[in-house]
Amino acid sequence: MAIEKSDRLAVLIDADNTQPSIIEGLLAEIAKYGTANVKRIYGDWTSTSLRGWKEILLEHSIQPIQQFGYTKGKNATDSAMIIDAMDLLYTGKFHGFCIVSSDSDFTKLASRIRESGLTVYGFGEKKTPSPFVSACDKFIYTEVLRAKTSENEGIAKKSAAEMKQDTKLVRLLRNAVEASSDESGWAHLATTGSNIAKQSPEFDPRNYGYSKLGELLAATKLFDLEERIIGEGHSKAIYVRDKRKKSDT
Template identity: 35%
Template sequence: MLDNQEDRVAVLVDCDNTSPEILEYALRVVAQFGRVVVRRGYGNHATLANKWQEALVRLAFTPCLQYQYASGKNTADIALALDALEDLFDDRAETYCLVTSDSDFSYLCRKLRERGSMVYIVGEKKTPDALRNASDQFFEYQPPESESVKAQPSKVKKQRPKALVDAVSLLAADASEDWVGLGALGQYMRRTNPGFSPQQFGYSGLLEMIRTYPELVTRKDGGSHWVQLKEKAEREE
């Protein structure tokens, strides 16, 4: 039986700014946050009538056609922003997923969050920090690699950003016995950097990443993993 308390999600797509291939990825991402009740794609006639038509029809999105009343003016962005606020005030959705890489939507994200909504962005690598940081969490879409690129797999150089150690130190101040839960640490990292993921630093997961830090120690207790500063653990011995 479905959970009637799950959040209602609105997925609003800036079709003029991205490609149809991103759409299925966006729907997979937001499935974890609730039930998608609003699906709309915004763009001008050239965009919606050509490359986006098949994707919007197949995935049951409502196309929102916006004509350009003057050359160089993008009316689709304004329509998307107004519809998002209307959905909020009419209580149609509590959670928003904006599919775009356009930093013009940063202010919309901030206003939605001020009203208590959760806002997620699905965008491409080109997405500016201004938009990434205006969301609760940013998800970067990676286009499928061509066969020639797959034949030469690339490896991300492993890095150990100091921000992770600083986060453990900060959270440990309010934690029992100075141990920080792995889930709480991951949540904090995403709140301070909505685009944070261990994969961008060359790791398959947060636990693997933490275990490479000489400043940190981990333990498993009751099926959960915990993290502590090594210097504190040594003082307790």
């Protein structure tokens, strides 16, 4: 899915289920997809548990929305976020929503927003239940964002052997390349990436320690990659082919 940088986005953060250490990486990631015209964060700001968030809200121009926990065991924050999201949706001013939470309670909200033709970007920890992940157009695990902003953390690169043993990953990559390929078996890398996103919203090469899809494909040693000069403008494009296709020819 092609994303215009001018897309207007509404960013809604569940403070109860999100760590403040991700904020810089989060906003940098969101900037790839559009402009965060609304940035709101929800929680009980009288609670000491949100002290870490309080220190960075002003710096990043995030509007705190107070929501008291009137009833023990009930998540009032979720209800407030959902109501605000629907209000913003009905204004018709936005192209997409960024829902930042690891809570499955936002599954229906994500589905409803997508039904209206808007893009939904989800952000949450790897523990996020799969229904919420699948309800989003794209889902980014916040462990990647936290590692990105920390000098002492990082996600170790998976070796070719490790990735080959991940049958789900191998099947996803091979299916995407196959679906995007021409008769010779070569597929445009960008088209392959779009195909992967449609099959698996949570896929991100950074989850395996690689910054780009091409790097991950090369590291698996299951694919051939080729750089080509395209058109009179001499622009470059990367193409990928399953190595099994080479042996068939």
